[in-house]
Amino acid sequence: MYLLLFAMLAGACSKGSTAVTTVDAAQTHIYYVAANGDNSAAGTINKPLRSINIALAKALPGDTVMVRAGTYAEKVVFPRSGRLEKLITLKAYPGEKAVIDGTGMTVTGKEALVTISNTSYVVLEGFDICNLKSSAAWANVNGITADAGAGNIIIRKNKIYNIEHNVEPSQGRSGHGIEIIGNTADVMKNILVEENIIHDTKTGYSENLTINGYVDGFTIRRNTIYNTENIGIDAAGGYAANTNPAFNYARNGVITENELYNIDMTRGPVGGTHGHGAIAIYVDGARNITVERNRIHEADRGIGIVSENDAYPTSNCIVRNNFVYNCWRTGIYLGGYLGYTSGGTRNCYVVNNTLLFNDREPGAFGEIEGEIRLTEQCFDNVIRNNIVYARPVDIFVHKYTSTGSGNIIDNNLYFTTGTPQWIWNGTNTNIITDFNTWKTTSGTDANSVYGTDPLLISTTTPDLHIAPNSPARNTGAVISEAVNGSLDIDGNARIVNNKISKGAQQ
Numbered sequence: 001m002y003l004l005l006f007a008m009l010a011g012a013c014s015k016g017s018t019a020v021t022t023v024d025a026a027q028t029h030i031y032y033v034a035a036n037g038d039n040s041a042a043g044t045i046n047k048p049l050r051s052i053n054i055a056l057a058k059a060l061p062g063d064t065v066m067v068r069a070g071t072y073a074e075k076v077v078f079p080r081s082g083r084l085e086k087l088i089t090l091k092a093y094p095g096e097k098a099v100i101d102g103t104g105m106t107v108t109g110k111e112a113l114v115t116i117s118n119t120s121y122v123v124l125e126g127f128d129i130c131n132l133k134s135s136a137a138w139a140n141v142n143g144i145t146a147d148a149g150a151g152n153i154i155i156r157k158n159k160i161y162n163i164e165h166n167v168e169p170s171q172g173r174s175g176h177g178i179e180i181i182g183n184t185a186d187v188m189k190n191i192l193v194e195e196n197i198i199h200d201t202k203t204g205y206s207e208n209l210t211i212n213g214y215v216d217g218f219t220i221r222r223n224t225i226y227n228t229e230n231i232g233i234d235a236a237g238g239y240a241a242n243t244n245p246a247f248n249y250a251r252n253g254v255i256t257e258n259e260l261y262n263i264d265m266t267r268g269p270v271g272g273t274h275g276h277g278a279i280a281i282y283v284d285g286a287r288n289i290t291v292e293r294n295r296i297h298e299a300d301r302g303i304g305i306v307s308e309n310d311a312y313p314t315s316n317c318i319v320r321n322n323f324v325y326n327c328w329r330t331g332i333y334l335g336g337y338l339g340y341t342s343g344g345t346r347n348c349y350v351v352n353n354t355l356l357f358n359d360r361e362p363g364a365f366g367e368i369e370g371e372i373r374l375t376e377q378c379f380d381n382v383i384r385n386n387i388v389y390a391r392p393v394d395i396f397v398h399k400y401t402s403t404g405s406g407n408i409i410d411n412n413l414y415f416t417t418g419t420p421q422w423i424w425n426g427t428n429t430n431i432i433t434d435f436n437t438w439k440t441t442s443g444t445d446a447n448s449v450y451g452t453d454p455l456l457i458s459t460t461t462p463d464l465h466i467a468p469n470s471p472a473r474n475t476g477a478v479i480s481e482a483v484n485g486s487l488d489i490d491g492n493a494r495i496v497n498n499k500i501s502k503g504a505q506q
Contacts, residue, residue: 001232002010006413007364011159013022014052015067016288016441019034020154020172020470022281022401024104024210026064026316027058027266028060028061028063028086029062029063029064030041030045030063030064030065030066030237031047031049031055031057031058031059031063031064031066032044032045032048032055032064032065032066032067032068032455033049033050033051033052033055033065033066033068033072033101034048034049034050034067034068034070034092034346035050035068035070035071035072035089035225036048036050036070037050037117037485038050038321039054040473042060042329045056046436048285049445051072051074051287052065052067052072052074052076052090052100052452053074053076053077055067056076056078056079056088056090057078057079059088059090060079060086060088061083061086061087061088061121062083062085062086062087062088063086063088063089063290064084064088064091064298065087065088065090065091065093066074066091066092066093067090067092067093067098067127068093068096068098069093069096069097069098069247070098071099071101071264072098072100072101073101073102073105074100074102074103075102075105075111075112075113075114076090076100076113076114076115076332077114077117078090078115078116078117078122079119080119080121080203081119081120081121082121082122083121083209084121084152085482086121087121087122087123088122088123089122089123089125089126090120090122090123090124090125090194090326091123091124091126091127092125092126092127092475093159094126095497097129098125098126098127098128099128099129099130100113100114100128100129100130100264100279101128101130101131102131102132102133103131105132107133107134107136107139107141108130108134108136108139108391109139109140109401110139110140110142110145110506111139111140111141111442112132112142112144112145112179112452113129113130113132113134113142113143114143114144115144115145115146115147115149116125116143116145116150116153117145117146117147117148117150117407117485118142118147118148118149118150118155118186120150120151120152120388121152121153121155122150122152123152123153123154123156124144124153124154124155124156124470125155125156125157125158125254126156126157127159127200127238128158128161129143129158129159129160129161130143130158130159130160130161130162130163131162132162132163132164133162133163133165134164134165134166134167135166135167135235136167137167137171138171138172139165139167139172139174139175139478140165140172140174140175140176140188140206140341141163141164141165141174141175141176141177142161142163142175142177142178142353143160143163143176143177143178143198143291144158144160144177144178144179145176145178145179145181145409146179146180146181146188146191147179147180147181147182147183147184147188147204148183148184148186148319149182149184149185149186149187150188151186151187151188151189151190151191152190152263153190153191153192153375154194154228155178155192155193155194155196156190156192156193156194156195156196157194157195157196158196158197158368159175159196159198159199160178160196160197160198160199160201161197161198161199161200161201162200162201163176163177163201163202163203164201164202165202165203166477167204167205168259168269169205169269169270169273170478172204172205173202173203173205173269173270173280174203174204174205174206174279175201175202175203175204175206175209175263176203176207176208176209176210177188177198177203177209177214177225177228177407177478178196178198178208178209179195179210180193180210180211180212180215180239181210181211181212181213181241182212182213182214182215182220182247182250182349182492183213183241183244184214184217184242185214185217185243185244185247186214186218187214187215187339188213188214188215188218188245189215189216189217189494190217190218190355190470191211191215191218191219192218192219192221193209193219193220193221193223194219194220194221194222194223195219195223195396196209196220196222196223196224197223197224197225197227198224198225198228198232198266199224199225199226199228200227200228201227201228202229202341203228203229203230203231203266204229204230204420205230205270206230206231207230207232207234207282207489208225208230208231208232208233209223209225209232209233209234210233210234210236210470210487211234211235211236211250211253211286212234212236212237212241212250212252213236213237213239213241213242213247213248213249214241214242214247214248215250215251215253216250216251217251217253218250218251218252218254219253219254219256220233220253220254220255220256220258220375221254221255221256221257222256222258222352223258223259224258224259224260225258225259225263225280226259226260226261226262226263227264227267227476228262228263228267228278229264229265229267229270229271229278230262230263230265230268230278231263231279231280231282232258232260232263232279232280232281232282232299232396233255233280233281233282234282234283234284235250235251235253235255235260235283235289235504236249236250236282236284236285236286237249237281237284237286237287237309237312238284238307238308238309238311238312239309239344239500240304240413242360243462244387245311248312249285249286249287249312249496250286250287250289251286251287251288252287252288252289253286253288253290253301253454254289254290254292254297255283255287255289255291255292255294256290256291256292256293256294256495257280257293257294258281258294258295259294259295259296260280260281260282260294260295260296260297260299261296261298261301262278262298262299263278263279263298263299264276264278264298264299264300264328265277265278265300266300267349274331274364275300275361275364276300276301276328276361277300277301277329277364278299278307279299279300279301279302279303279333280296280299280300280301280302280303280327281294281296281302281303281304282298282303282304282306283305283306283310283314284304284306284307284308284309284313284314284416285302285307285308285312285313285319285343286303286312286314286317286354287314287315287316287317287479288315288316288317288486289305289317289318290317290318290320290485291303291305291317291318291320291322292318292319292320292322292485293317293319293320293321293322293485293488293489293491293504294322295322295323295489296322296323296324296325296327297323297324297325297326297327297444298326298327299326299327299328300327300329301328301329301330301331301333301369302322302324302327302330302331302333302355302358303319303322303324303331303332303333303334303353303457304321304333304334305317305319305332305333305334305335305345305348305350306334306335306336306337306375307335307336307341307343307344307345307377308336308340308343309341310341310342310343311341311343312343313336313343313344313345313377314343314345314346314348315345315346315347315348316345316346316347316348317345317348317349318348318349318350318351318485319332319348319349319350319353320350320351320352320353320483320484320485320504321352321353321484321485321487321488321489321494321504322353322354322355322420322489322504323353323354323356323464323489323504324353324355324356324358325354325355325356325357325358325462326356326357326358326360326462327346327358327359327370328356328358328360328361329358329360329361329363330359330363330369330370330371330372330398331353331355331358331359331371331372331460332353332355332371332372332373333351333369333372333373333375334348334350334372334374334375334378334381334385335373335374335375335376335378335400335404336354336375336376337375337376338365338376338400338401338427339376340376340378341376341377342377343377344376344377344378344379344403344404345377345378345379346377346379346380346463347379347380347381347383348381348382348384349381349382349383349384349458349479349483350381350382350384351373351382351383351384351385351386351416351479351484351504352384352386352388352476352484352485352488352500352501352503352504353386353387353503353504354387354456354464354489354503354504354505355372355386355387355388355389356389356456356464357389357390357391357394357462357463357481358371358391358394358460359371359390359391359394359395360391365427365428367398367427367428368393368394368396368398368421369395369398370394370396370398370399371388371390371394371395371397372386372388372394372396372397372398373398373400374397374398374399374400374404374407375400375401376401376403376404377403377404378399378403378404378407379404379405379406379407380405380406380407381406381407381408382407382408382479383397383407383408383409383412384408384409384412384476384477384479385408385411385412385413385476385484385500385502385503386412386413386455386503387415387454387456387472387501387502387503387504388413388415389413389415389416389454389456389466390415390416390418390420390421391416391458392416392417392418392419393418393419394416394418394421395422395423395431396416396420396421396422396484397409397416397442398420398422398423399423399424399425399428399442400423400426402425402427407444408444409442409444409445409448410444410445410447410477411447411448411449411477411502412445412448412450412502413448413449413450413452413454413471413472413475413502413503414435414449414451415450415451415452415453415454418434419433420434420506421433421449422438422442422494424438424441424442435451445479449471449475452471452483453471454466454467454470454471454472454502455467455470455471455472455502457468463475463483464503464504464505465490466501466503466505466506470501470503472501472503473501474499474500474501475494475501475502475503476499476500476502477493477500478498478499480494481494484500488501488504488505488506489504489505490505492505492506493504493506
């Protein structure tokens with residue numbers, strides 16, 4: 001059904017593109033499953049099976065398992081791989097609600113409601129996957145897990161919710177809505193996770209959609225994540241997902257067109273220690289990741305290209321053409337944790353983003369984190385063409401320490417109705433309120449603009465698009481299509497007649 005999809009996806013990931021082409025191909029067999037089915041039946045539409053797992057055990061490359069409306073209380077495991085021309089597809093019957101439900105199931109170790117392990121060329125589409133909960137210490141509760149070299153996977157249009165690890169943080173509170181983990185020497189390639197909804201989870205110290213370890217080539221797009229306890233999307237490295245250090249980080253991925261909101265650590269007990277410490281989209285120790293055209297609001301923090309591990313700096317990543325607004329703390333965050341890691345952020349771009357009214361709560365040190373935050377070990381990064389519309393009491397750019405070098409900050413548009421503030425090499429000190437002094441002290445922003453209203457359509461609704469007569473329009477610096485992107489936040493051409501607007505919209 002999806003002939004040539006994965007070949008196209010591999011090219012898309014390597015180039016930062018989101019284009020994926022599908023072409024119909026003949027299917028070999030369709031097995032039907034229904035809540036009133038019989039596992040001794042033939043599996044036809046009129047004589048359906050009862051168990052999803054029994055149907056999958058019958059499916060060969062090219063086959064589809066079609067699940068009718070109803071509730072299915074089983075932990076589903078894909079038992080075999082398909083092939084490029086003949087995928088194995090598990091999907092809900094169109095227009096019907098098929099629920100894989102974990103109510104009452106026991107979880108003591110790491111378990112998932114759907115597992116794709118060491119199997120490739122498979123599709124999971126259209127299910128509600130929900131209600132897997134545990135109160136056992138050190139369990140790991142997952143909605144969907146893919147691991148052990150699984151590749152060429154599509155996870156599409158599922159709803160994942162009520163995945164909960166209901167223990168105290170000291171008991172290893174952990175879980176995931178979707179976990180993609182490359183934990184073997186076999187690389188996981190060509191992973192597509194799209195149009196899923198993840199909400200109302202309790203994942204403790206873990207994330208809601210995770211890509212970790214030896215994963216090379218993935219697209220995470222058009223997903224919606226909300227009402228979560230911790231990080232929304234995380235592309236990670238350095239967390240012992242893989243025993244080989246060379247394989248122990250995600251690489252070559254695209255995170256695009258997602259919407260994340262109410263990503264709020266204070267929804268669970270971990271927030272009692274960390275406050276609003278979660279990040280909606282987090283690249284942590286991964287490399288060559290593009291984060292583009294996402295909408296993030298009412299989160300603890302917006303986007304982080306940060307490293308928590310010494311040997312795994314976040315590097316060669318691009319954050320572009322995103323809307324980030326009304327977050328509790330910083331809008332976009334670079335660097336290593338203060339006094340904790342030497343990993344940091346290297347050779348990354350933060351370009352053409354629009355930030356509005358973030359930073360509503362003090363950080364861990366009682367400081368204003370700033371709309372754009374640079375902590376430890378930031379080297380050779382570029383921050384250009386961003387619109388930064390700050391609250392009346394806020395900081396545009398906050399660089400915490402003297403570590404790092406070679407960073408370029410320029411061609412940005414800064415605006416506030418209050419007092420302008422920047423900080424260079426200080427946590428709660430070295431506040432600068434004069435733009436010229438900021439430029440001289442930091443050695444940056446020579447071609448940036450302060451004090452000119454960017455004329456956003458609405459700061460109250462809000463709508464971060466710019467008016468036709470905005471001073472941001474066509475006044476940015478063109479770097480290259482590879483860096484600025486080919487499309488703006490709305491899918492329109494990013495660079496027109498060799499001109500580019502500041503912010504996320506052309």
